[in-house]
Amino acid sequence: MGSMKFSANLGFLWNDRPLPDAIRVAKDAGFDxxxxxxxxxxxxxxxxxxLEQTGLKMLGxxxxxxxxxxxxxxxxALPGREEEARAAIDQAVQYATEISAGAIHVMAGNSSGPRARxxxxENLAYACEKAGSNITILIEPLNHYNAPGYFLSTVEQAADIIREAARPNLKMMFDFYHVQIMGGDVTRRFEANLPVIGHVQIASVPDRGSPDHGELDYSFTLRRVRELGWARPIGAEYLPANGPVPDLAWLASFED
Incomplete structure (x- = not known):
């Protein structure tokens, strides 16, 4: 599996410390x-x-x-809350611009139906315009166990919205953990949606632990992702088993 690149998701890994410290630790641990x-x-x-000190990029x-x-x-995706939604988008764009982050995940919220859609x-169109050409706007289907009631739950629903919004900088966050729970068939669905995928994340299923056990065999899955031409870092967004310091033994298994 040599030459696979990985990104440390600091929302879950080393999240007991200030973000600048976590960035330095991630660099020392070998993340790209x-x-x-x-x-x-x-x-x-x-x-x-x-970020400048470590030479790492903040992907999103x-x-x-x-x-x-x-x-x-x-x-x-909350009708009537557009003003707050756009203030949150403005805040994210400003922060992302200041740190040269590559993407912003615009969170939909808990809702359903045509008005929510x-x-x-409309809010995604606003975000894409605000973000300009240097920042990708991402939407992410979340599974209904971790995020009950969340507006966006399947890859197909996300692809549909991306098609309708028709913005070049609007893409999908494809998290294998969520996709496996919401229907499986992950490598075929990855391939089918590849043109609109902007970032990839992984965790074991169903415990959302490190990606070396559970229902998904990432040694197969990530090889397929690479064969399909994905060369960008894969987001390691998993919950460490024993507190905020992650076991990184799995990382070595993807090296040459």
């Missing part, structure tokens, strides 16, 4: 890039300095979930 969830508590200038970050205490999980598409 980093990504995060909500970096807003850390100063963009300090994050940028850590998420828009704010809204009111987490009220169970919110994004704002962009229209709101989502």
């Amino acid at each position: 890039a980093v990504e995060c969830h909500w970096p807003y508590a850390d100063l963009a200038s300090e994050v940028k300095a850590a 970050l998420n828009t704010s979930r809204g009111s987490v205490s009220d169970g919110e999980n994004g704002l962009s 229209s709101a989502f598409i």
Whole structure:
């Protein structure tokens, strides 16, 4: 599996420390890039300095979930909340621009139906315009166990929205963990949607642990991903088994 590149998702890995510290640890651990969830508590200038110091790129970050205490999980597919949704997009674009992040995952939120879909598409059009040509806007189908009620749950639904929105910088985040839970057949669905995939993530199924056990055989799956021409870093977005310091034995198995 030589030459596979991996990105440490610092939303889950080393998430007990400030983001700049986590970036440095990820570099020392041998990761090729980093990504995060909500970096807003850390100063963009300090994050940028850590990225420059390590030479790592921040592949992506998420828009704010809204009111987490009220169970919110994004704002962009919530009809009537456009003003807040666009403020969250503005915040993400500004932060991403300051740290030269490659992508922004625009979180849809908990909703359903045609009005939610229209709101989502309009907010995504806004995000794509705001982001310009240097930042990719990503949408991610989430499984209904981890994210019950989330607007976007399947790869096919995401592909449909991307087609309708028709923006060159709108892509799909293809997380094998979520895709396996929401229907499986992961390598065929990856291949079918490859033109609209902007980032790939992995974790074991069903425990969302390190990608070396469970239902999916990543030694096969990632080989197929590479055969299909995917050369960019794969996001390691998994929950470490014993606290925030991850077991990285799996990483060595993908090296030459």
